[in-house]
Amino acid sequence: MRIGDLAARSGVSVRALRYYEEQGLLEAHRSSSGQRHYPESAADRVHLIQMLYAAGLSSRTIAELLPCVESKVSTPATRARLAAERDRIDAQIAELTRTRDRLDTVIRVSESPDSDCTRLAYQDVPAEAGRSTTP
Amino acid sequence: MRIGDLAARSGVSVRALRYYEEQGLLEAHRSSSGQRHYPESAADRVHLIQMLYAAGLSSRTIAELLPCVESKVSTPATRARLAAERDRIDAQIAELTRTRDRLDTVIRVSESPDSDCTRLAYQDVPAEAGRSTTP
DNA sequence: CTAAGACCTGACGTTGACGTCAGAGGCAAG
DNA sequence: CTTGCCTCTGACGTCAACGTCAGGTCTTAG
Numbered sequence: 001m002r003i004g005d006l007a008a009r010s011g012v013s014v015r016a017l018r019y020y021e022e023q024g025l026l027e028a029h030r031s032s033s034g035q036r037h038y039p040e041s042a043a044d045r046v047h048l049i050q051m052l053y054a055a056g057l058s059s060r061t062i063a064e065l066l067p068c069v070e071s072k073v074s075t076p077a078t079r080a081r082l083a084a085e086r087d088r089i090d091a092q093i094a095e096l097t098r099t100r101d102r103l104d105t106v107i108r109v110s111e112s113p114d115s116d117c118t119r120l121a122y123q124d125v126p127a128e129a130g131r132s133t134t135p
Numbered sequence: 136m137r138i139g140d141l142a143a144r145s146g147v148s149v150r151a152l153r154y155y156e157e158q159g160l161l162e163a164h165r166s167s168s169g170q171r172h173y174p175e176s177a178a179d180r181v182h183l184i185q186m187l188y189a190a191g192l193s194s195r196t197i198a199e200l201l202p203c204v205e206s207k208v209s210t211p212a213t214r215a216r217l218a219a220e221r222d223r224i225d226a227q228i229a230e231l232t233r234t235r236d237r238l239d240t241v242i243r244v245s246e247s248p249d250s251d252c253t254r255l256a257y258q259d260v261p262a263e264a265g266r267s268t269t270p
Numbered sequence: 271c272t273a274a275g276a277c278c279t280g281a282c283g284t285t286g287a288c289g290t291c292a293g294a295g296g297c298a299a300g
Numbered sequence: 301c302t303t304g305c306c307t308c309t310g311a312c313g314t315c316a317a318c319g320t321c322a323g324g325t326c327t328t329a330g
Binding site: 051052054055068069072073074079082083085086089090092093095096097098099100102103104105106107109110111 | 186187189190203204207208209214217218220221224225227228230231232233234235237238239240241242244245246
Binding site: 148 | 287290
């Protein structure tokens, strides 16, 4: 599997894969001409990397914890790091939930047709809203 | 309330507050000498801005939606944007939850003392761990 | 064999939310 | 008055995760 194939399968760019290697997150066998070759399992690893990036971990942190997550083997130090990151993600989820609930409230209040707020809103809008009924 | 006070109360830097103003997220009355003055309510607004930044919204999007969130008044267009952002946040929460559960599994597996994985881990460690039990 | 792609390294560019610094002016205390 | 802290504008610096480009090599279909 060459780098282009892996990129296609995992949905990230070729550049990103080279970057992951540079950061020590992903290794590749090299052919005699220097081209990278990956096993099938690399796609899973890339997905895992993406998950951790999406959770706000840095390359350095991912490099530290990735072996543990893949092998489920850890030392006391990495276990502490894992727990710390999990707690951070928990807090992040909690805050995101609060934010979503706040947006939800706004949406529900302004959606309800018998809310004074909504009617006020439409009165505030110059023209567009009224025109929707008459083409 | 001057900018330093607001920074202290809301926990963000003075630079950040000026940046928010530059981005149209936060307005201030100006004294005759040009210094910014804020009402008490500004602290809440800053907290709200931080919430939305933390949820991954850009300055531009926040500028668009902040009035709706504060006044609970919206137009059809902004309501659609609000719903879209809420859905994005929902998806983000879902993925973060999956990531956290994955980390949790790793932590629990490697924490359990009668797990072979843990013991294997210690055997795999070259020197440090081994020295504690056998020379 | 050859032309078209895929791949290589190396290096500079991008973006957003600020940090930081310079130089100048404002404001209450002693 | 002046000392010391706060504030102002303007401009450059930062950092991470890539995007993009240049110039060259490799591979493979025809």
